[in-house]
Amino acid sequence: xxxxxxxVVGAGILGLAIARRLAETRPGVRVTVLDKExxxxxxxxxxxxxxxxxxxxxxPGSLKATLCRRGIGLLKEYCTDRNLPYEECGKVVVARDAxxxxxxxxxxxxxxxxGVPGLRRLTGGGLREIEPHAAGVAALHSPTTAxxxxxxxxxxxxxxxxxxxxxxxxxxxxVRLGRAGDRVTVASPHEELVFDRLVVCAGLxxxxxxxxxxxxxxxxxxxxxxxxxxxxxxxxxxxxxxxxPVPDPRYPFLGVHFTRRVDGGVDIGPNAVLAxxxxxxxxxxxxxxxxxxxxxxxxxxxxxRRHWRTGAKELYGSAVKRAFVAEARGFVPALTAADVVxxxxxxxxxxxxxxxxxxxxxxxxxxxxxxxxxxxPSPAATSxxxxxxxxxxxx
Numbered sequence: 001x002x003x004x005x006x007x008v009v010g011a012g013i014l015g016l017a018i019a020r021r022l023a024e025t026r027p028g029v030r031v032t033v034l035d036k037e038x039x040x041x042x043x044x045x046x047x048x049x050x051x052x053x054x055x056x057x058x059x060p061g062s063l064k065a066t067l068c069r070r071g072i073g074l075l076k077e078y079c080t081d082r083n084l085p086y087e088e089c090g091k092v093v094v095a096r097d098a099x100x101x102x103x104x105x106x107x108x109x110x111x112x113x114x115g116v117p118g119l120r121r122l123t124g125g126g127l128r129e130i131e132p133h134a135a136g137v138a139a140l141h142s143p144t145t146a147x148x149x150x151x152x153x154x155x156x157x158x159x160x161x162x163x164x165x166x167x168x169x170x171x172x173x174x175v176r177l178g179r180a181g182d183r184v185t186v187a188s189p190h191e192e193l194v195f196d197r198l199v200v201c202a203g204l205x206x207x208x209x210x211x212x213x214x215x216x217x218x219x220x221x222x223x224x225x226x227x228x229x230x231x232x233x234x235x236x237x238x239x240x241x242x243x244x245p246v247p248d249p250r251y252p253f254l255g256v257h258f259t260r261r262v263d264g265g266v267d268i269g270p271n272a273v274l275a276x277x278x279x280x281x282x283x284x285x286x287x288x289x290x291x292x293x294x295x296x297x298x299x300x301x302x303x304x305r306r307h308w309r310t311g312a313k314e315l316y317g318s319a320v321k322r323a324f325v326a327e328a329r330g331f332v333p334a335l336t337a338a339d340v341v342x343x344x345x346x347x348x349x350x351x352x353x354x355x356x357x358x359x360x361x362x363x364x365x366x367x368x369x370x371x372x373x374x375x376x377p378s379p380a381a382t383s384x385x386x387x388x389x390x391x392x393x394x395x
Contacts, residue, residue, distance in 0.1 A: 226270025
């Protein structure tokens with residue numbers, strides 16, 4: 001029986017999870033993972049908050065809800081088996097005043113419908129029993145929300161791929177895709193490979209690589225930089241676990257929150273400001289071609305007109321430290337500007353439709369022998385093993 005060759009573009013946690021699933025469960029399949037960087041987990045996987053989400057926010061029945069609930073169980077089991085960091089430190093979603101109670105009710109309804117275990121509605125006094133320095137009139141407590149080391153998980157997935165006979169090809173930048181019958185050619189500037197099937201999990205470049213495969217222009221990726229501050233070591237006792245706001249239902253972003261990390265540190269953030277490069281982790285990172293591609297996408301222009309006030313607020317918080325800290329102080333009043341230092345930023349690959357709608361759910365498509373993952377923001381890392389099951393079934 002002839003060997004089936006499957007390529008996976010992208011060596012983040014999602015591409016590696018899919019490659020691992022293929023290599024370990026499909027005899028006769030030879031998997032090759034391609035990535036332009038010199039290491040795995042170089043972008044979103046290596047620059048996120050490290051939260052393993054329990055499934056509180058997502059619309060019941062959506063891919064996000066289904067795959068997050070399945071994924072967190074698989075992730076916990078995997079981390080336990082491999083002795084990787086995984087801590088159920090718990091999360092509180094905090095209503096600061098009565099105006100946020102209705103939205104908190106909706107989160108509780110969704111979380112209950114999604115089967116999130118151990119949920120508890122808290123009064124302000126109950127909140128302070130869990131997070132003594134937090135302030136709010138009510139909260140929803142999710143004790144099984146956890147923190148993990150996603151770059152370590154990705155490296156473990158890569159080791160699993162290699163152990164099962166697969167290959168990780170780093171430094172391979174995909175510049176061209178072609179179709180020859182039922183096969184797919186994938187070219188870098190120096191080499192061309194041929195596959196029977198291809199999976200595109202290219203993160204911040206996902207729309208570009210999908211278009212190379214003949215997929216539709218929409219949705220397009222608009223990069224949003226998420227900037228963080230970090231509590232100084234002497235003040236990490238301000239936060240025991242995870243403190244989150246009640247999110248604005250108009251946006252897929254969760255707002256500024258407090259996140260304990262597996263190394264004991266605590267990050268505050270992120271905000272969401274337009275990045276001037278697809279991989280623009282610093283304010284000075286500007287790629288004119290990326291900027292031009294963003295502004296000429298109709299969806300971005302609709303988005304900017306609709307939400308310019310929110311964008312201006314986020315920019316102000318980015319430029320003025322005291323404004324960022326003031327937003328965070330709404331949840332932890334004891335916080336001061338002296339308590340925080342700048343931390344590394346991340347960039348979110350936010351898919352936007354032509355009408356300016358922010359794509360919220362996972363979006364996975366297919367073009368002949370190519371499966372394209374067009375939108376996989378948080379909780380994609382939590383859901384990675386479940387997404388891998390879902391994608392491999394489609395192949």
